[in-house]
Amino acid sequence: MGHRLSKIYTRTGDTGVTGLGDGQRIAKNDARVEAIGTVDELNSLLGVLLCKSPEEPQRTLLIRIQHRLFDLGGELSIPGHELLSAADSEELERHLDELNAELPMLKEFILPGGSEAAAFCHLARAVCRRAERRLVDLAEQQDINPAALKYLNRLSDLLFVLARSLNRAEQHPETLWQRD
Numbered sequence: 001m002g003h004r005l006s007k008i009y010t011r012t013g014d015t016g017v018t019g020l021g022d023g024q025r026i027a028k029n030d031a032r033v034e035a036i037g038t039v040d041e042l043n044s045l046l047g048v049l050l051c052k053s054p055e056e057p058q059r060t061l062l063i064r065i066q067h068r069l070f071d072l073g074g075e076l077s078i079p080g081h082e083l084l085s086a087a088d089s090e091e092l093e094r095h096l097d098e099l100n101a102e103l104p105m106l107k108e109f110i111l112p113g114g115s116e117a118a119a120f121c122h123l124a125r126a127v128c129r130r131a132e133r134r135l136v137d138l139a140e141q142q143d144i145n146p147a148a149l150k151y152l153n154r155l156s157d158l159l160f161v162l163a164r165s166l167n168r169a170e171q172h173p174e175t176l177w178q179r180d
Contacts, residue, residue: 021078031141035134036076042131043069045124052117054166061095061162065155072148076138082145089147092154099161103168109177114167121163128156 017025018033026033046066054062071083112122132152138144167174 021074021081024079031134031138032076032079035131035138036073038127038131038134039069039073039076042124042127043073045120045127049117049120049124052120054117055169058162058165065092068151072151075145075148079142082147084145084147084151086147086150089150089154092151092158096154096158096161099158099165103161103164110164111175111177112163113175114163114172115170117170118163118166118172121159121166125156125159125163128152128159132156 013019013028016028018028019025020032043066046062046069050059050062050066053059068084068088075081075083112126113119132149135144135149135152139149164174
């Protein structure tokens, strides 16, 4: 590993700018920094979900996703650098298919909630959707890796199915949405 962080504060961001991995200085409210920050928030939320002790193989899957999200943050911090590929989304699709095959078919919308782990998973899904929107905002201004957008889109689907799976494993019934 190259450089180690020996000093956490640098004072270089005190005026509202931050550094990218390629040395560029940009505003902390730039679309790129917004995307990086939201991906980081999602990764942190998955860390909270992991504290709720999901069983294997979901635990290993969530840690793998955390690594890929860290890669995505790195990719976003160096414009033009690509770390995610189509294979990453395909991996999510395989897990999604496996998890979904064990669940009853949905006939109605469900409300987020259930077990504590499932509720955090639903929250992670919502943050994932926001990360995807931040990436779309960035893509309107600059070129980004299309595999990154696809990954976040698949990940939000997977988090929805994972929340359902966690509820089922903990025997929490799903609350169906009811129209007034």
